[in-house]
Amino acid sequence: MSARSNFDRTLKEIQQDILRLGSLVEQAVYDSVQALVKLDVALAAQVIMGDEMIDELYMQIEEKCVRVIATQQPMARDLRVAVTGIKILLSLERMGDHCVDIARATMCLSGHPYTVKPVQYIPEMTNIVQQMVKDGLDAYVKRDVEKAAEMCAMDDEVDFIFNRIFRELIGCMKEDPTNVYQASYLLYVSRYIERIADHATNIGEAVIYLVTGERHELN
Amino acid sequence: MSIWRFFRGIGWRPVASYFFMFLLFYAILELYAVQRINIGGAIAVSLPLAVGLAWVLYRRVIKPLNEITRTARDIARGNFYRQVNISSRDEIGDLARSINDMAARLRATIEEITEEKNRVQTILNSMTDCVIAVDRDGRIIMVNPAMESMFGITREECVGKSTVEVIRNFDLDNILKKVQAGNKPQTREIQIISPEPRIFHLRIAPLNSSSQGGAVVLLRDVTERRNMEQMRSEFVANVSHELRTPLTSIRGFVETLLESGTDDPEMTRHFLGIIATETRRLSKLVEELLDLSKIEERRVVHRWQRVEIPALVDRVLAVCGSHAEEKQINIKANFPSRLPPLFGDPDMLAQVLINLLDNAIKYTPPGGSVTVSASVENDEIRLDVADTGVGIPAESLPRIFERFYRVEKARSRELGGIGLGLAIVKHIIKGHGGRVDVKSTVGKGTVFSIFLPMDNPTVENNARS
Numbered sequence: 272m273s274a275r276s277n278f279d280r281t282l283k284e285i286q287q288d289i290l291r292l293g294s295l296v297e298q299a300v301y302d303s304v305q306a307l308v309k310l311d312v313a314l315a316a317q318v319i320m321g322d323e324m325i326d327e328l329y330m331q332i333e334e335k336c337v338r339v340i341a342t343q344q345p346m347a348r349d350l351r352v353a354v355t356g357i358k359i360l361l362s363l364e365r366m367g368d369h370c371v372d373i374a375r376a377t378m379c380l381s382g383h384p385y386t387v388k389p390v391q392y393i394p395e396m397t398n399i400v401q402q403m404v405k406d407g408l409d410a411y412v413k414r415d416v417e418k419a420a421e422m423c424a425m426d427d428e429v430d431f432i433f434n435r436i437f438r439e440l441i442g443c444m445k446e447d448p449t450n451v452y453q454a455s456y457l458l459y460v461s462r463y464i465e466r467i468a469d470h471a472t473n474i475g476e477a478v479i480y481l482v483t484g485e486r487h488e489l490n
Numbered sequence: 491m492s493i494w495r496f497f498r499g500i501g502w503r504p505v506a507s508y509f510f511m512f513l514l515f516y517a518i519l520e521l522y523a524v525q526r527i528n529i530g531g532a533i534a535v536s537l538p539l540a541v542g543l544a545w546v547l548y549r550r551v552i553k554p555l556n557e558i559t560r561t562a563r564d565i566a567r568g569n570f571y572r573q574v575n576i577s578s579r580d581e582i583g584d585l586a587r588s589i590n591d592m593a594a595r596l597r598a599t600i601e602e603i604t605e606e607k608n609r610v611q612t613i614l615n616s617m618t619d620c621v622i623a624v625d626r627d628g629r630i631i632m633v634n635p636a637m638e639s640m641f642g643i644t645r646e647e648c649v650g651k652s653t654v655e656v657i658r659n660f661d662l663d664n665i666l667k668k669v670q671a672g673n674k675p676q677t678r679e680i681q682i683i684s685p686e687p688r689i690f691h692l693r694i695a696p697l698n699s700s701s702q703g704g705a706v707v708l709l710r711d712v713t714e715r716r717n718m719e720q721m722r723s724e725f726v727a728n729v730s731h732e733l734r735t736p737l738t739s740i741r742g743f744v745e746t747l748l749e750s751g752t753d754d755p756e757m758t759r760h761f762l763g764i765i766a767t768e769t770r771r772l773s774k775l776v777e778e779l780l781d782l783s784k785i786e787e788r789r790v791v792h793r794w795q796r797v798e799i800p801a802l803v804d805r806v807l808a809v810c811g812s813h814a815e816e817k818q819i820n821i822k823a824n825f826p827s828r829l830p831p832l833f834g835d836p837d838m839l840a841q842v843l844i845n846l847l848d849n850a851i852k853y854t855p856p857g858g859s860v861t862v863s864a865s866v867e868n869d870e871i872r873l874d875v876a877d878t879g880v881g882i883p884a885e886s887l888p889r890i891f892e893r894f895y896r897v898e899k900a901r902s903r904e905l906g907g908i909g910l911g912l913a914i915v916k917h918i919i920k921g922h923g924g925r926v927d928v929k930s931t932v933g934k935g936t937v938f939s940i941f942l943p944m945d946n947p948t949v950e951n952n953a954r955s
């Protein structure tokens with residue numbers, strides 16, 4: 272087998288590994304918010320434990336990427352493929368960590384039903400974020416610049432909802448001090464979700480860079 | 491012997507023609523040698539002979555061979571109905587016949603294979619389970635239509651891609667790898683979150699025939715079943731909870747009375763009042779549960795008959811009217827002058843309206859209004875119960891028809907709600923072949939709409955079957 276096709280194969284393999292990691296992270300995002308909304312401690316624990324697998328897979332793939340760069344010394348487009356791989360990996364891994372943060376918050380919140388109203392916006396916000404993560408990975412599979420750009424634009428919506436949640440939670444705390452405990456955790460949680468959206472836009476930017484070779488700051 | 495067999499093998503015709511040609515050549519050579527003819531004469535004799543021979547060769551060999559070549563090419567392109575039209579009784583004719591024979595046989599085989607393939611395709615197309623076939627490298631070879639519609643993809647999009655690129659699910663990918671490595675089928679239940687979260691029963695079996703290392707992935711959607719199971723266990727938990735709450739309070743007051751005696755008539759009255767309320771709650775709960783289970787199991791014999799809407803509404807208002815007056819809620823009825831009758835069980839339809847009106851009155855603050863209206867909308871009769879009450883938040887809307895679901899448990903309980911009213915409404919209307927719809931704005935009000943088929947005798951059969 273020629274060095275070239277061998278190299279292509281490794282790149283292809285890396286892409287598939289990244290998608291596998293992506294599948295784990297997508298599930299973690301979904302599960303962590305499900306656990307939060309339903310105050311399901313068992314599911315939250317599962318998310319926290321599942322992160323080990325994410326980290327491990329992350330390290331394996333990263334090493335693969337580094338090895339490819341070091342041994343094959345790819346140029347131009349090939350180098351871009353490898354570098355984008357690493358960027359996407361990083362974003363995914365960070366998302367996984369935020370899911371763990373959300374799951375930890377769920378643990379702290381469990382035991383008492385929600386009394387603060389803005390909790391109802393969290394599923395709305397996550398729906399968008401979930402879609403962004405999905406679209407980001409889809410765009411990566413299809414090398415679809417347009418989809419990546421559209422996905423990045425969704426981040427504004429997330430920021431908007433985040434600001435609304437923030438304001439309303441502050442309002443809740445002022446209204447009734449017994450809300451402070453719940454509301455402050457939910458503040459953290461919405462912040463984490465907002466950060467997940469930011470990492471999703473990073474994936475979108477990486478895809479655009481991968482295809483066009485141009486760097487774009489999309490937010 | 492071997493020479494004899496050799497001649498038998500080629501036949502007498504070529505031997506004879508070569509022999510004849512040799513003789514002719516020898517004769518001309520001989521004539522030329524004895525100087526009977528000069529070189530011009532030899533040419534004059536052999537040229538027509540050569541031309542004649544060439545012509546014969548062309549007619550009998552080259553032309554038919556051309557025709558055969560063309561036909562063979564056509565057949566190779568897939569035109570198995572093409573035939574060679576040569577029927578001479580020589581070698582060329584034999585070749586033509588063999589080719590025709592081959593074409594016919596190919597045609598039959600291909601037809602057989604196509605039919606077999608169509609049969610398999612039809613089976614795959616009619617399956618509600620999702621099917622994916624992958625090759626040794628995990629690349630998708632085939633997906634069936636159920637798969638396409640479940641995941642919103644097209645066959646063209648997925649063929650040649652690996653499964654992670656099409657369905658991003660870690661478990662699926664892992665199990666597939668395991669099956670390909672271990673060559674043993676595997677089953678598991680997995681959750682796939684996009685396009686929408688669903689639970690699947692997954693089975694992956696290795697493909698052992700031609701494509702070594704390939705596998706078939708089968709996905710059966712069991713979301714509905716799992717939800718049902720969950721609902722059932724939630725139902726039991728809910729019923730127990732609902733029974734326990736009033737029972738606990740009854741027991742508490744009864745025990746207090748037993749211990750401290752009935753000396754204080756004021757307190758005794760108060761306690762007995764609470765006990766009475768809770769007992770009423772209990773019997774209401776039991777009644778509604780029985781109603782619901784009867785309706786769900788369709789054990790109720792529907793008394794199908796004409797039901798005039800104005801009469802039905804009057805009857806319902808007689809029940810709910812006083813309650814509305816107490817709360818100073820204005821009830822309006824709004825009908826067009828000529829309304830077709832409904833068909834159904836009058837008591838059940840009354841129950842539907844009572845439950846809806848009861849909710850409308852319960853969840854509307856004093857001074858508000860409730861409107862009952864009816865209209866005809868493409869072959870359906872539409873009944874609306876609209877209020878100007880507190881409304882229902884959007885995320886609760888899909889759930890309010892569930893048993894025991896209450897938007898704000900505490901407040902609804904205070905108002906005497908158990909959360910079965912709308913479940914009963916849904917089941918009765920379903921039994922009548924209709925549907926319920928709800929639109930609501932928080933703080934503005936809610937509209938429940940019932941659509942019932944207009945005098946449709948088949949409803950009766952549906953409901954009984």
Ligand SMILES: Nc1ncnc2c1ncn2[C@@H]1O[C@H](COP(=O)(O)OP(=O)(O)O)[C@@H](O)[C@H]1O
Nearest residue numbers: 849850853890896897902907908909910911912
């Ligand atoms: N007209 C309405 N306005 C506002 N909320 C309503 C209305 N009707 C039903 N709901 C909500 O739907 C829930 C389910 O209704 P229902 O099944 O009748 O139970 P309940 O016994 O609590 O009335 C209620 O608890 C209430 O929160």
Ligand SMILES: [Mg+2]
Nearest residue numbers: 849907911912
């Ligand atoms: Mg009710």
